[in-house]
Amino acid sequence: MEVAFMIRETARIYTDRLGKQLEIKDYAIIYEHVSLEDNVIIGEHAVLGRSASPTSVVKKEFSKERETYISSGVSICSNVIIYEDVKIGRDSLIGDNSSIMPKVRIGDEVLISRGVTINTDVDIDSYTRVMDNSHITGRVKIGSHVFISVGVTMANDNLFGRNGYDDKVFGAEIGDYVSIGVGAIILPGIKIGKGSIVAAGSVVKKDVPEHVIVAGNPAKVVSKVPASLSRYVQE
Structure with a gap:
């Protein structure tokens, strides 16, 4: 079954939880615990579902929840990094070079502009x-x-x-x-x-x-x- 109108050959996709009418651009990486609903756009070099890899200098415990969920109509721009345990509501936009760490919940129609760190x-x-x-x-x-x-x-x-x-x-x-x-x-x-x-x-x-x-x-x-x-x- 065709699930996308454009997935670039250079993209790396490790999940099968893909909606319809997706646009996944060059060198994007989507890990296995990510779900994409319909009409999602993923920009160049974006990384979704990345695992946090803390060392001894990190004083907080990261979530053990791995699911990252991207709702319908979301646009994720180039060079965005989204970690595990993130949920993004419908029709939201995540701007270029932004970073979202674990245990983040974002509602519907939210704009996160360029270079924002969460x-x-x-x-x-x-x-x-x-x-x-x-x-x-x-x-x-x-x-x-x-x-x-x-x-x-x-x-x-x-x-x-x-x-x-x-x-x-x-x-x-x-x-x-x-x-x-x-x-x-x-x-x-x-x-x-x-x-x-x-x-x-x-x-x-x-x-x-x-x-x-x-x-x-x-x-x-x-x-x-x-x-x-x-x-x-x-x-």
Whole structure:
């Protein structure tokens, strides 16, 4: 049975769980524990289902779950690396040179732009946008309809790895409809409330209430979010 309209001869495919109308480009590698639904595009040199191979310098345990699931209509661009135990929802796009570590769940119609790095144990809900060269640290939860601009950086450990990767290591919890500006820094354990805006270049050290704008280092509330800037219609 024909399952694809274009699979390049140089691609290496080790799974038989393939949907219909796939486009798999030159030198892509798809390992045996990967499932592809229909109408998926895999770019040049992309690697799907890669095993994590930690050494003694790695302080956290990686997932033993191996299944990686790519839903229908997903586009994975060139040079993307997606590890085991990743699920990507329908019609999402993963941009060039991005990396997604194990235990990551991405919702429907999510945009992960170019050069984004996503560490382990991250949830990103549907309709969210993460722009170029941002870093999503481990143990972060991101809601739906969130916008994260270019060069945003997140951290999950105030002790710089002194105690390893224990239960006290957590990243941010970002509510629905939050917007985070260019180059903002989000420090460990922060909660950003629904509909709030973090101004460009801000350093967020404390929780942010809902529907406010914060700015500065450290970030402080400067105003409520005006209707002209809000992407969320309050009920």
